[in-house]
Amino acid sequence: MKKSYGLAGIALALSFVIAGCSNDAVDHSAMGHGESQQEEQTQEVTSEVDGKRVFDLNVTETHWMFNDEIMDDAWTYNGSLPGQEIRVLEGDSVVVNVTNSLDEPTALHLHGFPVPNEMDGVPGVTQNAIMPGETFTYEYQADVPGTYWYHSHQDGARQVGKGLYGVFIVEPKDGESYDLDEVVVIDEWSSMGMGDMDHSGMDHGNMDHGSMNHGDMGHDDMDHGNMEEEMDHGDMSSDSNGLSHAEMMNEMYDTMIINGKATPQIESIQVEEGNKMKLRFLNAGLFTQVVSIPGHSFKITNYDGQSVNEPEWLNDTAFRIAPAERYDVVIELDNPGAWGVQVFAEENRDNLQSLLPIIYSGYESNDIQTTETISSFFDFTAYGEAVDVNLPDITKEFDMNLGTNDGGETFTINNKLFPDHESYEVEEGDVVKFTIVNDTDVDHPMHLHGEFFNVISKDGVPISGSPILKDTLNVRPGETYEIVFEAKNPGIWMFHCHEFHHANAGMMAEVRYKGFEPGFSIDPNIPNKPE
Numbered sequence: 001m002k003k004s005y006g007l008a009g010i011a012l013a014l015s016f017v018i019a020g021c022s023n024d025a026v027d028h029s030a031m032g033h034g035e036s037q038q039e040e041q042t043q044e045v046t047s048e049v050d051g052k053r054v055f056d057l058n059v060t061e062t063h064w065m066f067n068d069e070i071m072d073d074a075w076t077y078n079g080s081l082p083g084q085e086i087r088v089l090e091g092d093s094v095v096v097n098v099t100n101s102l103d104e105p106t107a108l109h110l111h112g113f114p115v116p117n118e119m120d121g122v123p124g125v126t127q128n129a130i131m132p133g134e135t136f137t138y139e140y141q142a143d144v145p146g147t148y149w150y151h152s153h154q155d156g157a158r159q160v161g162k163g164l165y166g167v168f169i170v171e172p173k174d175g176e177s178y179d180l181d182e183v184v185v186i187d188e189w190s191s192m193g194m195g196d197m198d199h200s201g202m203d204h205g206n207m208d209h210g211s212m213n214h215g216d217m218g219h220d221d222m223d224h225g226n227m228e229e230e231m232d233h234g235d236m237s238s239d240s241n242g243l244s245h246a247e248m249m250n251e252m253y254d255t256m257i258i259n260g261k262a263t264p265q266i267e268s269i270q271v272e273e274g275n276k277m278k279l280r281f282l283n284a285g286l287f288t289q290v291v292s293i294p295g296h297s298f299k300i301t302n303y304d305g306q307s308v309n310e311p312e313w314l315n316d317t318a319f320r321i322a323p324a325e326r327y328d329v330v331i332e333l334d335n336p337g338a339w340g341v342q343v344f345a346e347e348n349r350d351n352l353q354s355l356l357p358i359i360y361s362g363y364e365s366n367d368i369q370t371t372e373t374i375s376s377f378f379d380f381t382a383y384g385e386a387v388d389v390n391l392p393d394i395t396k397e398f399d400m401n402l403g404t405n406d407g408g409e410t411f412t413i414n415n416k417l418f419p420d421h422e423s424y425e426v427e428e429g430d431v432v433k434f435t436i437v438n439d440t441d442v443d444h445p446m447h448l449h450g451e452f453f454n455v456i457s458k459d460g461v462p463i464s465g466s467p468i469l470k471d472t473l474n475v476r477p478g479e480t481y482e483i484v485f486e487a488k489n490p491g492i493w494m495f496h497c498h499e500f501h502h503a504n505a506g507m508m509a510e511v512r513y514k515g516f517e518p519g520f521s522i523d524p525n526i527p528n529k530p531e
Contacts, residue, residue, distance in 0.1 A: 044084045052093040052139075055086050057108070059130075059152075059164065060101040066262040070191050070255060074163035075102065081260035082185045082284070083166025086150070088142045090173045096138040096150075098130060105129035105527060108138060109153035110168060111324060111447070112304055112471040115140045117491025118519045120449055123154045124528030125492055125510075127520055130154075145172035146305020147183075147280045147326045155529040157500035165284045170305075178330075179275040186321070186343055187285040188253040188352055189262070244408050246347070246442055249286065249501070256343065256354040268357035273336050281327045286499050287345035287352060288443050288474065291327075292318040294342070294371040295335045302328035303380065306452060309466035310385035316371070319378035320346065322445035322474030324498035331358075338366040381458050384466025389454055391484055392431045398424050400436045402444050402475060402497070402507065410505045411440065411497065417506035418531075424495070427514045430487040438475040444502060447472040448511065450493035453485035472498055490516050494530065504531040 045056035057077045064074040064081050077083025088094055098108045107129050109121035119138050123129035130136045148168040152159035167183045243251065258266045271277060278301075283289055299311040300319065304326050313332070321327055340355035357368060400422075403412045414422045426432055434453075438444055448471060455468040459480050475481055496508035508531065522528065 044080075045078060046084075049095070052095050053088050053142075054095045054097070055084065056097045056099070057084065057166075058099050058101055059106050062163075064163070064260070065265075066189060066255065066257055066260070067265040070189070070262055072189070075159060076163050077166050080166075081163045082183075083150070083164070085167050085169070085183065087167075087169040087171065089171050090142060090145045092142045092170075094140055094142050097135055098138065099135040100130040100132055103132055105131050105154055105529075106152050106159060106164065107136070107154045108150055109449075110138065110140070110148060110150050112146070112148040112326070113140070113142075113168065113170070114144060114450055114452070114489055117450065117489070117493070117516075120491070120493070121153050122449070122494055122530045123526075124522060124530045125494065126518065128523045128526045129528050131526060142170045144305075145170045145175065147282070147302060147328055148305055149282055149284065149324075149326070151284070153530060155504075156531050157504040160284070160500060161286070167280070167282060169280070177276075178278045180269065180271060180277040181280070182269055182278070183259070183280045183282060184341075184356060185259050185282045185284050186289050187257045187260075187283075188287060188345070189255040189257050190252045191255050192252060246408065250348045250351060253286065253348065254351040256345070256352045258343065258354055258356055263354050266354060266356060268359045270359055270361065271333050272361050273333060275333045277331050277333055279329045279331065281321055281329060283321045283323050283325055286323055286501065287348055288320055288322045288445075289352075290318050290320055290342075290344050290346050290374075290377075292342040292371045292374055293329070293331065294369060295337065295339050296331050296333070298329050298331045300327055300378065300380075300383065301330050302326070303468060304452075304470045304472055306469040308384045309387050311466070312384065314378065316373070316375045317378050318371075318374045318376075320474070322443060322472070322498075323500075324445055324447055324472040325470075325474065333360075336360040336363060338363045338368050340368040340370045342370055380465070380468060381455075381461070381463050382465045386463075386465060387467060389456075389467050391454065392486070394433045394484065395430045396426055396432045396487075398432065398434050400434050400446075400495075400509070401439060402437065402446075403439045408440070408442065411444075411502045411507035413507055413509045416509075418496075418503075418508040421506075422509040424509065424511045425514050426487040426511060428487055428490055431484065432487055432511075433482060433484045435480065435482050436473070436475050437480045438477055441477045442502075443474055443476050443499070444507065445472050445474040445498040446495065447498045448485070448493065448495045450489045450491055450511070451485045451487070453483040455481060455483050457482040487511075487513065492516060492518065496531075500531060 047054045061073050062076040062079045065071045074081050100106050107121045107123045117126055119140050120126040150168050151165035255262050297313040297315050299313050301308055301311050337360055339358045343354050345352035401414050410417055416422045452469050452471055456463055490513040493511045495511055496503045
């Protein structure tokens with residue numbers, strides 16, 4: 001159960017070593033004045049038709065109150081931020097009807113879940129964008145349990161930044177039950193009203209994606225039309241006072257939001273001693289976040305929805321969660337009190353930090369306690385119990401070098417810049433290995449559409465813990481990873497950085513199945529923008 005508390009006055013001194021515990025009491029009265037109005041705006045539309053779970057999502061602009069002082073016009077699904085939670089049971093047939101009530105095109109990508117290619121929601125690659133006033137229906141079988149999410153893949157840096165995201169959960173048929181099973185969606189907002197600006201240094205507004213020949217979208221065969229001439233790769237410093245991309249991001253994003261709310265309106269989680277609780281953490285934002293859970297043992301049971309083998313209990317350990325990653329965490333609720341889970345952006349702690357209160361029954365008026373120190377960071381390469389994955393012999397090997405030719409104005413894969421991008425060709429049945437190297441000085445959470453992949457090594461050292469099955473992998477500066485997947489879902493699948501500004505600045509590639517032809521025709525009158 002959740003409840004909104006005012007946490008005004010809490011000093012979040014979230015430096016690398018976090019000093020002291022907060023002595024500020026919880027104020028029951030500081031609920032957002034706009035809360036009842038937003039509850040009226042929020043409409044959860046779910047039904048069952050012919051044995052299928054049907055969800056109707058209306059994409060609309062909503063005046064959203066993050067707290068009593070910060071409010072803005074957000075873009076939402078069904079008037080809610082995050083959008084309506086879609087929670088189904090393994091084996092369900094799912095239908096999602098997306099109606100676009102905005103004044104510009106949009107689309108919906110089901111992130112991490114292996115849908116058929118025509119349901120992937122990437123404008124210009126798997127469909128035409130949904131124009132204003134139109135409805136597009138996504139349909140798939142919920143046959144892989146886990147924590148996923150959905151978001152716009154049309155002009156993602158802008159549209160997801162304005163709020164177009166929500167959580168999609170597939171419950172296993174015979175899964176473990178919990179007294180509390182809550183999502184924790186982390187995001188950032190700019191209180192300066194700059195969330196809808198393009199800060200990549202690249203103007204894609206005039207890009208003619210309709211001129212792409214996605215029937216054969218390879219590097220050599222793409223019909224670029226006048227796309228390259230219309231792209232503005234100008235020096236971003238010319239309109240940013242000489243700041244780098246990373247520096248400008250740190251300046252403009254100044255408000256941490258958790259489940260759509262900012263301090264002091266972030267809702268607490270109410271618990272009882274002895275409860276069994278799962279928290280599903282999702283980073284829907286742009287910064288790598290650090291999460292620290294005070295006063296309790298916990299274990300990380302799932303990466304990107306996929307199970308960890310024999311997870312171990314952790315104490316005094318923080319974990320990093322990069323954009324688009326999900327971590328399912330089970331917490332042992334055996335230490336009554338009022339606790340604050342600390343969340344802060346690793347590279348922007350001064351601007352982006354917050355608390356998620358966990359309040360035991362009877363401790364509602366107690367001071368919020370936080371972690372005094374972070375003694376270690378979670379290492380997923382050595383966590384859990386090893387087990388043989390038994391992958392077949394590798395049949396294809398590719399390199400993916402993440403770079404920049406201009407100090408971070410634009411970002412490349414193998415020195416190629418979208419839309420003149422890298423295309424990796426595979427055949428169904430291939431066992432594919434990628435070696436991913438980050439030659440830049442910023443994180444790149446790399447997301448592969450359509451497939452899960454096994455992480456088999458980091459910096460040349462084989463994984464020693466549980467097998468790691470993911471759809472998004474954060475590659476930090478200087479790191480090298482090897483990943484392997486079996487090509488068993490035919491289509492054209494994007495493989496891109498999920499810091500959307502990096503994707504918008506060129507860091508996108510594709511995995512293309514040989515001979516695959518899309519099941520739609522590109523409409524040259526629709527401004528498809530697949531970033």
